[in-house]
Amino acid sequence: MKKIAIFASGNGSNFEAIVRYPDKKYEVALLITDNEKAYAVKRAEYLGIPFLIFNPRDFKDKNDYEVFLVRKLRQYEVDFIVLAGYMRIIGSKLLSAYENKIINIHPSLLPAFKGKDAISQAFLYGVKVTGVTIHLVNQDIDSGMIIEQIPFYINNKMTINDLEKEIHKIEHANYPIVINKFSEEGVL
Numbered sequence: 001m002k003k004i005a006i007f008a009s010g011n012g013s014n015f016e017a018i019v020r021y022p023d024k025k026y027e028v029a030l031l032i033t034d035n036e037k038a039y040a041v042k043r044a045e046y047l048g049i050p051f052l053i054f055n056p057r058d059f060k061d062k063n064d065y066e067v068f069l070v071r072k073l074r075q076y077e078v079d080f081i082v083l084a085g086y087m088r089i090i091g092s093k094l095l096s097a098y099e100n101k102i103i104n105i106h107p108s109l110l111p112a113f114k115g116k117d118a119i120s121q122a123f124l125y126g127v128k129v130t131g132v133t134i135h136l137v138n139q140d141i142d143s144g145m146i147i148e149q150i151p152f153y154i155n156n157k158m159t160i161n162d163l164e165k166e167i168h169k170i171e172h173a174n175y176p177i178v179i180n181k182f183s184e185e186g187v188l
């Protein structure tokens with residue numbers, strides 16, 4: 001069984017869905033967060049998942065921060081990294097230590113609507129189809145090889161809140177499935 005680390009900076013609903021998924025082919029070894037106030041930390045507490053909180057500002061630079069993270073990840077024998085709302089760009093240390101072993105979920109059909117607030121970007125643009133993308137992480141934001149995409153049709157009566165709920169439902173249902181496949185087969 002592969003061991004994964006989940007990186008999250010905020011709410012952590014994907015983290016919880018990944019932990020609770022019944023038919024796991026992976027073990028969630030730990031949560032790593034850069035935000036001590038992240039609700040993901042509360043979830044880790046009640047789910048009984050080890051967590052580590054780091055403030056990147058306590059390190060000399062990104063390189064130092066990531067050297068330290070890699071050491072921790074090795075201690076926990078982490079096979080691959082799952083980003084779930086982690087609000088930092090992954091640098092070269094982590095990328096080379098976990099080459100093709102870092103995945104991310106993004107709430108739009110990439111390459112459309114990269115970056116922050118993708119759900120509202122798509123809604124405000126007025127697209128009729130949006131969705132969720134799960135992809136490998138590389139040095140550029142939201143640009144790595146696409147592993148899976150799940151489309152969703154926006155109907156005319158939907159509010160942005162409705163759309164957010166639907167997108168999150170899709171994320172929670174699909175991210176664990178992709179992580180399972182990734183655990184068994186590596187890059188798909």
Ligand code: GRF
Nearest residue numbers: 011012013014085105106107
């Ligand atoms: C998700 O919408 C994910 O696609 C994006 O950040 C959000 C994280 O939500 N990368 P949560 O913290 O898992 O609730």
